Amino acid sequence: MKLKSIALFLFCSLFGFAQNIQNNPTGNHGNKFEQLGTILPTPNVYRTASGAPGHQYWQQRADYEINAYLDEEKLNLKGSETITYYNNSPDDLEYLWLQLDENQQSSIKNANYQSPSTLAEYSTTDRLRTTDLPAKDNGLGVNIEKVTDASGKAIPYYINKTMMRIDLPKILKSKEKITFKIEWNYNIPDRMKNGGRGGYEFFPEDGNHLFTMTQWFPRMCVYSDFKGWQNNQFTGRGEFALAFGNYKVTMNVPADHVVAGTGECQNYSQVLSSAQLSRYKQAENSSEPIEIVTLDEAKKAEKSKSKERKTWIFEAKDVRDFAWTSSRKFIWDGMRVTIPENGNKVMAMSLYPKEAYGLYRKFSTKAVAHTILTYSEYTIPYPYPVAQSVEAANGMEYPMICFNFGRTEKDGTYSEGTKNGMIGVIIHEVGHNFFPMIINSDERQWSWMDEGLNTFVEYLTEERWDNKFPSKRGPAHTIVDYMKLPKDQLEPIMTNSENINQFGPNAYSKPATGLNILRETIMGRELFDKAFKTYARRWAFKHPEPADFFRTMNDASAENLDWFWRGWFYGIDPVDIAIDKVTVAAPEFNVDPKPRERTYTVDKPQVNSFEDISKIRNREDKNIQFYTDVDKETRDFYWRYARGLEKVDTNKKYTVKSDNTEKPSSADIERLKNIRAYQIDFSNKGGLVMPIILEFTFEDGTKLNDKIPAQIWRKDENKVSKTYYFDKKLKSIQLDPMRETADIDTSNNFWGEIAEPVSKFNVFKQKQEGSARGAAKGMVNPMQAK
Template sequence: MVSISAQNIQNNPGSNHGNKFEQLGTILPTPNNYRTASGAPGHDYWQQRADYDISAYLDEDKLNLKGSETITYYNNSPDELEYLWIQLDENQQSSVKNAGYDNSSVLPKQTSSSRLSASELPAKDNGFGINLEKVTDADGKPLSYVVNKTMMRIDLPKKLKKGENFKFKIDWNYNIADRMKMGGRGGYEFFPEDGNYLFTMTQWYPRLCVYSDFQGWQNHQFTGRGEFALTFGNFKVKMNVPADHTIASTGVGKNFSEVLTPEQLARWQKAQNATEPVEIVTLDEAKKAEKSKSKNRKTWVFEAENVRDFAWTSSRKFIWDAMPQVIAENNNKVMCMSLYPKEAYGLYRKYSTKAVAHTIKTYSDFTIPYPYPVAQSIEAANGMEYPMICFNYGRTEKDGTYSEGIKNGMLGVIIHEVGHNFFPMIINSDERQWSWMDEGLNTFVEYLTEELWDNKFPSKRGPAHTIVDYMKLPKDQLEPIMSNSENIIQFGPNAYSKPATGLNILRETIMGRELFDKAFKTYAKRWAFRHPEPADFFRTMEDASGEDLDWFWRGWFYSTDPVDIAIDKVTVATPDFDGKANAREFKYKVEKPALNDFEDISKIRNREDKKITFYTDKDTSTQDFYWRYDRGLENVDTTKEYTIKGEAAENLTEKEREKFKNLTGYQIDFSNKGGLVMPLILEFTFEDGSKLNDKISAQIWRKNEKTVSKTYFFDKKLKSIQLDPMKETADIDTSNNFWGTFSEPTKFQVFKDRQQQRARGAAPGMVNPMQAAGKKN
């Protein structure tokens, strides 16, 4: 499926037409009972479910996380399952258990001593990755399993049939990685100034792969690039941590009265109805906790319903503030919260929680009303997303100041990561296969949200002109958007910017906001809490808008062609009222009998078949002139030439000339140099300083994908023509988008029209064979 989907299949590749506007029928999967041709889930749509009950123990001294989980897996598919596939994402940090997706490497021009060491062959175990202590059924009976790098297959004692569920347990532990040095999404950050840690526990527990109607098991290895395909379920999680830590996580805290001080609990209650963020854990309390380093422990309990994942964070450094945001469409009061160390106080205290509230409100307007009770932004010097919680950056200088770039970058990453609650945490696409369905769609709505935060916000992804440098790259450095995550070189532009830009072009330039917004919201509603695929998105956008967009998906998503449309030439002409219109005439000969070039085998055999009597032989009244003419029974001279002479057109009257005397015609010749078709957006500037604009749909290229012409008539003189004046189409070469020098006008003749009544199929004025023979029958 991957190789077929990534190809821009064309039926007529050698032609200058019939390719760009070809339908995607040869590329998209065939609709079925699970996924319809409209892009909606079918009446037999199904998906699996996995519930988790987890206990975790964070050992800060040993930098180790220990866990025990009970998983209940529900088989809602029509299939009988012999085994289950489990993701062991933490194995990517292991030197011996990772996915083994190597990258090319070269000698460095310079490097640090910490990065330099002798190559170990074979690789030695660095001590990271999941250590499986026990895998059993609900009764404690050991289960057979096999670990394949970042995936584990559990063989079931018996087949799991439709409608059944299977409960099993996994005990495990792993050493927590320093993510600031080793990279990755989860781990710890150490603060040497105060000797404390900030833990981000992500992809931290063994979790189910997705089993779906379109792919079966999604058990592609986790390489660190392509993110996740995950199954919805309910979570109950207990986290045992040092007593002076503050925890935030997916879901709702169930025992705040036990883990917060009375003062903190009172502030939490106050925050429920606040109009400004309220500090639950204050800056002073966080600074005191940094120094206390309690040896006691506390257990925090969180629960989350209908989520696809669970993440949490823990540190004694955290300040915590909160305020509610009510989502009007579903009247859902969402607690918007931020947790951050003192190093980020100057920025996060002012902006983070308000940016969270703005994001869930704006995304709700463009997609679906936010359904969860919590949305959180955690400052952890990175950017990553999970249900109801995300990790971002935004620290000030030590003196509390910050640059505009840091501020805007922080706002952008908060909006982006909080926005991921919608794509893909709720509209649950397969990130490991199609990064753009997660990152691209989210980046697009991030752009809409940034624009509504501040009209001067310097958005870097979304406006068409910002993708031009990427589109200019040689094609051997590009891949189609419809490519597997692991195989993309320019990952940011390909998975984030180009799809976001494409959607913005659809919204602003091709479809218009009203049609686009309705279709986009329809997609979100159809696939909320489900597993959409690319075809479901493409089909829904067309189904809900009435726009045939296959040409756009084909060009923008399946090809690497750029937009480069040029104004090649402008031809100018003015009216000529004094030309003499001669009567047109042409010569012709009468038609010969309408016989086939040769007698085909069916005609011969029909004549030889004595059982057949032809109708015209039975009813001789049907034997007219042409029946005889075809048999050589009528003599007609087919060599004689006849002449048709039409009437000359009349010259215009003085009054009519006055009406048209100031008209000038402009034929504009365009060429498609880049290969990607787009609308032609034109700005005409006249000698008197006035302007007019026109937009011609992309369909003008349907009969010739390389060159087209468009003619305009104006009653005042043109000074210049600008193509794509607002840079809406991501044209990579704007130097050929302007015309300001016009050639000497030619003349076009203007005469009165002669009205002729013509029956369909008639050839007025021509002599037919019957007339030539002087016959009427």
């Protein structure tokens, strides 16, 4: 039975069904503030109770040498790679697991995680087709040509959907390494039609392609102390868990293509024209973006379509992945950024087609620079030599390179929504360099550790970009609509990526909002920032788990935040604190104090009301001697009283007078005459405990504020009262005036006069059209109307 319990616990731990265990589920206290010790994994030599890596912490490493051939005419990629895998674990390994993410694009090789479907109100000609039973091969997915050892000898392998297992010819012992080779190819999907993160976009106006090569090569799965092999299937949602390593990658592409990728190009002098190389060197020392490949050069390349080929060579160190892009449509600009904390000189760069020129030339590279500088302040100094943003009508991140949207109208104008959306997505995707590319959490298991932490720092960075920036995720009030949903539509943040119903609010918004509430309302900025930087520093270039984050934030701040992690991350209760009643009382001074009288009877003997079995047996036991029998000097009045040997009338009443009060002095009366007591009764209607934030408004127009810590709920999680004393008349009380706590019902947050709305406005759903993300077609924007 014990073994079965352990197995069930391990199953729940591995697959993310975290239980919000309660200590006192039927009581009104002892639940919300119970420690997380019953939920978090036991600390060990790999991960400490403080949240830091342990003295025996280890992680695997994988180095890659990759050759790629991009066939634009056939829309095919052919590749070969040599992987050197280092087994730094204490375990011996008999097989290895690799990810084949392109198989998710296949109709027959994908993970087959289906979702329910219903009759659609409309469809498109591209998507409307008969159901194939059995499914027909759409020609997508990875074709493995061969797997060999370093000498060329074949190694057996087995493919299960999006995962490939390599059976090693001999056990890979602890502290040993192995080198093996893989050759593969696949047909590149049209990501504008099929979706997904990588593929091509075709521009019919000029007959060119823009390729985003992502998740494009067989990649090592993570083997870790907390999971073993992270070989959960790739379903298109939960992203990646990857090992760090060094990369050398060569890309053979059409000669007029411009290529950007993870890391630094090693042969610009061979692939760029002399003018472009000169402009690149100029950009290396410029504080403003300089066009390396100009708009005119990109327009000319669109028309030429060279039949020749060039090879670009890139190298990257200490990265967990490699992505690249290739197109003859690219304009390319860049500038140098110096990170103050470590003096690192970074090339901030952007690549974009002419369709995005009016926005990207103005904003993209500067947004890249702003992001790495701001994130460096809040986490760790940016360590890499490059940070790049590529306009590709989508949003996705990889080390040192990311893909974003942001195209103008044909006349070069753009809407405010497109501009802000573009800046926001650039900040978000560039920010992913920190979470999870450096602070390398397991996205396949816990999306919030990637998306949520990153969205939080994105919000801080947007705020630093423009004080009026319309951030949609981060402020407490923006999560209210999600938090008030029926509970059967919600799940805890601590839920596996594949099982989340409302993915955006759960994985992005709610964790980001929670951290912002911690920073602004619960901990304060300075303390929170110190703890958050400690987490980033501890786990940079390592694999943190949720417990490591929770424990570090507690450890580095001296704040016991388990109540917050329990409620916000493990629970689905919302915040709804109400002012139920306010009782007002005033002091009285005109009553002459009289001696106080108290009537009482004397106490009966202090003996047990029931002679229990232990007392009876002790008396019967001849070996036991009671001290008061041995030393009869200890038999005082009360010894005799307990045995009825002293006669006392316990019914007689006695009166005692106490004359220790006097009438207040005239000075005291004058000083205290205007004081009023206000007892405020609160109820926790939502279930999630939170600080009680109050704004008091007085009749003279002045205001006072108070913030009661959440711990006031620790002895009664449902109802509490707090009494205040003021020497001027209170006009009204406002609960959570700045909407800091994500309270889902503000109608019960006020006592006193309630002001009527001064105006009304209409609400409607805006219709958005256009295939590219961020586009707003069919409307006149302010730039066009000026």
